[in-house]
Amino acid sequence: MAETTLVTLTIDQEQGRLDAVLGQAKLPYSRSTLANWIKAGLVLVNHQAVKRSYVVKKGDVVSINPPAVKETALEAENIPLDIVYEDDDLLVVNKPQGMVVHPAPGHSGGTLVNALLYHAPLSTINGEFRPGIVHRIDRDTSGLLMVAKNDQAHHALAAELKAHKTQRIYYALVKGNFEENEGTIDAPIGRHPKDRKKQAVIGDGREAVTHFKVIERFGGYTLLELALETGRTHQIRVHLAYIGHPVVGDSVYGHQDKIFNIKLPGQLLHAKTLVLTQPKTQEELRFDSALPALFDQVLQELRENQGL
Numbered sequence: 001m002a003e004t005t006l007v008t009l010t011i012d013q014e015q016g017r018l019d020a021v022l023g024q025a026k027l028p029y030s031r032s033t034l035a036n037w038i039k040a041g042l043v044l045v046n047h048q049a050v051k052r053s054y055v056v057k058k059g060d061v062v063s064i065n066p067p068a069v070k071e072t073a074l075e076a077e078n079i080p081l082d083i084v085y086e087d088d089d090l091l092v093v094n095k096p097q098g099m100v101v102h103p104a105p106g107h108s109g110g111t112l113v114n115a116l117l118y119h120a121p122l123s124t125i126n127g128e129f130r131p132g133i134v135h136r137i138d139r140d141t142s143g144l145l146m147v148a149k150n151d152q153a154h155h156a157l158a159a160e161l162k163a164h165k166t167q168r169i170y171y172a173l174v175k176g177n178f179e180e181n182e183g184t185i186d187a188p189i190g191r192h193p194k195d196r197k198k199q200a201v202i203g204d205g206r207e208a209v210t211h212f213k214v215i216e217r218f219g220g221y222t223l224l225e226l227a228l229e230t231g232r233t234h235q236i237r238v239h240l241a242y243i244g245h246p247v248v249g250d251s252v253y254g255h256q257d258k259i260f261n262i263k264l265p266g267q268l269l270h271a272k273t274l275v276l277t278q279p280k281t282q283e284e285l286r287f288d289s290a291l292p293a294l295f296d297q298v299l300q301e302l303r304e305n306q307g308l
Contacts, residue, residue, distance in 0.1 A: 007064040011056045018045065019052040022062070028125075028158035034064070042067060066125070074103060074131070079115035084287050089153035089279050090146055091120065091132075094289045097142040097266055102130045116147060123154035134158055135168075135231060140249075140266020142292050143170070144274040156279035161231070169273035170226040170236055171215070171291060173298060174245040175255055178222050182213040185239040189232040198252065199234045201242045208232045210239045218302040221248065225272075236269060248298070260301045268295050 007027065015021045019038060023031035034043065041049040044063045045056065056062070082094040095101070095112055102113040113131060116122055122132030132147040134157045146166075148154035160166050190205030192198040201208075209229035216223040222245070226236055237253045240246055246254035249264035257264045275286045291299070 007066075009062045009064075011058055011060040011062065013058050015056055017052065018043070018050060018054045018056055018062070021056050022064075026159060026163060027064075028155040028162065029064075029066075037064065037066070040067075074117060075109060075114060076117035077109060077114040078118050079110065081112075081115050081119060083119075084144065084289065085285065086120070087278070089150060090148055090157065091116070092144055092146050092274060092285075092287050095137060095142060095145055095271075097140055097292060097294075100139045101136045101145070102133055112145070120149055123148040123151045125151050125154050135161055137271050138234065138237075138267075138269075141269045141271065142295075143271025144287055144289050145271070146274060146276055153279040157276065160277055164229055165277070167273065167275035168228045168231075168271060170228070171270045171272045171295075172224050172226055172236060172240065173248040173268040173295070174222050174224055174240050175220070175248060176222065176245045177217060177220065178214050178224075178245070180214075182211070185210045185212065185243060187239060187242055189235060189238055199232065199238045201238060206230075206232055208235050208239065210236055216299075219306060221302055223299065237267060259298055260305070262294070262298060262301070264294070264298075268298060270295060 009025065011021070019031070019035050022034045027034070035052055037043050038050070038052045042065050045054060045060050047063070082096070083091055084094055085092040093112070100111045103109070103111050113133065116132055124131055132149065132154070134146050134148050134154060137143060137145060146157060148157055186209050187201040188203065188205030189199050189208040190202045192200040193202065207230055211227040211229065213225045214222055215225050228235060237247055237250050241253040247267040247269050248255055248259055249257055250267035251257050270291055272291070273288050275284065277283070278285055
């Protein structure tokens, strides 16, 4: 079993519900994870188990005892990786479109995690099926991902991500024309009320903010640069569909899977740039990746169609 670390907080003023207070604290755990731990009795207030709705008071001592995590039993697979950077603490990989990030029902092998396990040791704090994974991108989204090789690095990278200090820049080809050159989409996202496999903009969803800038216009299509301020599931795809500009190739959120008779295996969305802090040296690391060949082919077709 992997070791776990007890985290203790002392409340310095009345702040509200326990789950909300912990969700706003600078902890390397998601709000949903903390809520589940409260329910499981792994979060104590003054040595007593409480409900998520417990209202913390000044002087309360909150103890978080993360569950012990089993060392991964996943199979390491010799799958080629596009490694952009590697040191003793982390890797940055360029994930191809079509590759699932970690094992899940229906995808027990052939994932990025299976490939990473063959290459290097990974952090263990994120559960048996997601070792090393600090953040994810969708199966049919390509691009840069940071991966933690040890628990200390994972904590540091996750905390920086939660504090919105990690920069994640995406390129997307979307349907339609933009009059503005740049803007911000600020709309809460949650589970779709009718289709549980999808996300949607809903009134009581979690805060979600996406900044966009027009890179190139093609008449009927637009190439955007997008910066994530938050990281909700399918955030870019949901936000762009919400404003009437679905990502090209994203059949889930409103676009066909063909353009100029080119069959698209998924959305033309690429995690192009990643900026993070090296956990030990505190050096800022910046990485950039080229657009995948198919993405670039579609752009060339659009330019030729306009006589550019």
